[in-house]
Amino acid sequence: MAYEDLREFxxxxxxxxxxxxxxxxxxxxxxxxxxADRAVKQNxxxxxxENPKGxxxxxxxxxxxxxxxxxxxxxxxxxxxxGEKLVELxxxxxxxxxxxxxxxxxxxxxxxxxxxxxxxxxxxEVVDHNPNLLKFPILKCWPQDGGRFITFPVVITKDPETGVxxxxxxxxxxxxxxxxxxxWQIHKHGALHYKKLKEMGVDRLEVxxxxxxxxxxxxxxxxxxxxxxxxxxxAGFIRKKRLKMVDCETVDLQVPATAEIVLEGYVKLDEFxxxxxxxxxxxxxxxxxxxxxxxxxxxxxxxNPIYHATVVGKxxxxxxxxxxxxxxxxLPMIKMIHPExxxxxxxxxxxxxxxxxxxxxxxxxxxxxxxxxxxxGTGMLSxxxxxxxxxxxxxxxxxxxxxxxxxxxxxPARDVVVIPDSPLDSLDHASYKPNLGGKLGIDATKKWRxxxxxxxxxxxxxxxEETKRKVDGYWDEIKRxxxx
Numbered sequence: 407m408a409y410e411d412l413r414e415f416x417x418x419x420x421x422x423x424x425x426x427x428x429x430x431x432x433x434x435x436x437x438x439x440x441x442a443d444r445a446v447k448q449n450x451x452x453x454x455x456e457n458p459k460g461x462x463x464x465x466x467x468x469x470x471x472x473x474x475x476x477x478x479x480x481x482x483x484x485x486x487x488x489g490e491k492l493v494e495l496x497x498x499x500x501x502x503x504x505x506x507x508x509x510x511x512x513x514x515x516x517x518x519x520x521x522x523x524x525x526x527x528x529x530x531e532v533v534d535h536n537p538n539l540l541k542f543p544i545l546k547c548w549p550q551d552g553g554r555f556i557t558f559p560v561v562i563t564k565d566p567e568t569g570v571x572x573x574x575x576x577x578x579x580x581x582x583x584x585x586x587x588x589x590w591q592i593h594k595h596g597a598l599h600y601k602k603l604k605e606m607g608v609d610r611l612e613v614x615x616x617x618x619x620x621x622x623x624x625x626x627x628x629x630x631x632x633x634x635x636x637x638x639x640x641a642g643f644i645r646k647k648r649l650k651m652v653d654c655e656t657v658d659l660q661v662p663a664t665a666e667i668v669l670e671g672y673v674k675l676d677e678f679x680x681x682x683x684x685x686x687x688x689x690x691x692x693x694x695x696x697x698x699x700x701x702x703x704x705x706x707x708x709x710n711p712i713y714h715a716t717v718v719g720k721x722x723x724x725x726x727x728x729x730x731x732x733x734x735x736x737l738p739m740i741k742m743i744h745p746e747x748x749x750x751x752x753x754x755x756x757x758x759x760x761x762x763x764x765x766x767x768x769x770x771x772x773x774x775x776x777x778x779x780x781x782x783g784t785g786m787l788s789x790x791x792x793x794x795x796x797x798x799x800x801x802x803x804x805x806x807x808x809x810x811x812x813x814x815x816x817x818p819a820r821d822v823v824v825i826p827d828s829p830l831d832s833l834d835h836a837s838y839k840p841n842l843g844g845k846l847g848i849d850a851t852k853k854w855r856x857x858x859x860x861x862x863x864x865x866x867x868x869x870x871e872e873t874k875r876k877v878d879g880y881w882d883e884i885k886r887x888x889x890x
Contacts, residue, residue: 408622409620412620414620415621416454416469425453426453428454431457432455433458434460434544434554438455439546441453442468446723447722451468452469463711464543464712465543466712467716467717469621470727471726472727473727473730475727476730481646485735486738489734489739490738492643519643519647522649523650525652526652529616529652529662531709532706532709537583539669540582545557551683553579553580554579556615556617557718558618560573560616561576561588562614562661563613564659571637571660573623577589577684585699586700587700588700590698608675610674611673611675612658612672613700614657614659614669616665617665618711618714619662619665620649622645623641625731629732630736630786650663654670655670655704657703667705668706668707669704670702673699674698677699679696680694680695685718686719687725687757689719689757690835721757729752733751733752744780746768749801753805758831759789760834761792762792765797765800778847782825782828782845789829790845791831791843791846792845792848794850796812797811797851812850822848827843828843828845829841829842830845
């Protein structure tokens with residue numbers, strides 16, 4: 407059954423023993439971050455801070471910070487099943503993942519999840535035309551941060567050409583009671599809407615920001631969907647129920663009717679302000695840079711709202727499980743386009759775009775390189791810095807096996823691809839130029855004679871099946887003696 411709002415998800419977490427209520431008074435400056443960081447790195451529960459110092463609004467954090475909780479959030483036992491259903495809906499063999507996703511946007515079963523517009527909702531219980539951001543327990547996460555940051559905002563804009571709503575997640579530094587930064591990186595759809603309006607000669611972009619939405623909507627806002635595919639429709643598909651949307655008070659946008667808090671306002675297209683530093687998911691502080699300014703003109707919220715936040719920093723942090731959800735959900739679509747791909751691992755410690763490990767069923771000479779170039783040409787995977795390709799006998803999620811394959815099947819003099827000045831994540835600090843840097847491909851598959859390998863590959867050491875079956879018959883007895 408779909409969660410109607412964040413509160414139903416919190417109730418489910420508590421029911422499942424996955425929520426800790428913190429009644430102690432704790433500061434929103436650094437202290438909540440320190441507690442959340444310790445908790446996530448020790449596989450702790452989701453945290454609801456009921457008494458943030460100086461505020462009467464509770465703070466929820468780490469709600470998605472485990473494999474079990476992200477599955478509870480998206481109401482599935484297998485994240486891959488969401489992607490498999492997407493593949494079924496496509497009912498075609500598109501030439502690219504982008505084509506496949508575009509086809510999905512018109513698929514009959516997916517269109518049935520177009521959001522439902524309603525006249526009002528809980529988020530309208532309080533309407534404040536004299537807004538003050540400082541009444542909310544917005545966190546300062548790390549000592550060198552430039553200020554307090556809204557870290558789990560669902561930022562809503564409208565494509566000026568198509569009218570399709572986009573929901574993205576971009577951090578927002580609070581400058582004062584009514585203005586924040588808007589960290590639109592150049593690869594994001596919000597930045598595209600900004601660019602289109604500027605080219606049209608329009609001087610401002612209307613923006614709404616929803617904080618504290620149902621889990622499927624929050625995840626959808628982070629998903630790498632193609633331009634003009636509605637995140638709200640995708641959220642409805644995940645939750646198997648249409649999302650209820652309500653008109654804003656001051657801007658021509660719609661927001662989730664059951665959100666906890668909504669900020670309404672605009673971004674002026676010629677106004678920038680230094681934003682940052684910010685302790686980012688890379689594990690480093692992203693340095694100060696100029697970004698657009700968001701002006702808040704109205705805030706609506708529930709009578710007793712809950713402030714939903716996250717903390718990013720040196721992994722693993724809560725965002726790791728959102729990234730892993732994307733890896734699993736979109737893998738079936740990637741495999742539909744590239745059937746040679748068996749599995750993929752985007753390691754948490756590599757912070758999303760730095761490393762992809764891909765296993766393939768090798769079919770022809772140079773196949774590993776073809777897969778590298780496919781990855782570098784696929785949506786947001788195009789920002790991947792390092793691609794390692796292994797054979798299908800290697801478990802890409804077992805780093806012992808991956809390292810074994812790389813060190814035993816890879817010749818650094820021949821099995822490497824290096825590409826200079828290619829698109830990279832804006833937060834990659836190793837690149838010499840912003841947004842541009844080198845890419846590395848490592849072919850750790852067993853090489854063929856057609857690829858210039860004249861030797862014979864030795865057999866992998868493994869036990870025969872008859873002996874394994876024989877030992878299986880009395881293994882429990884032996885295991886008790888060994889392990890107690």
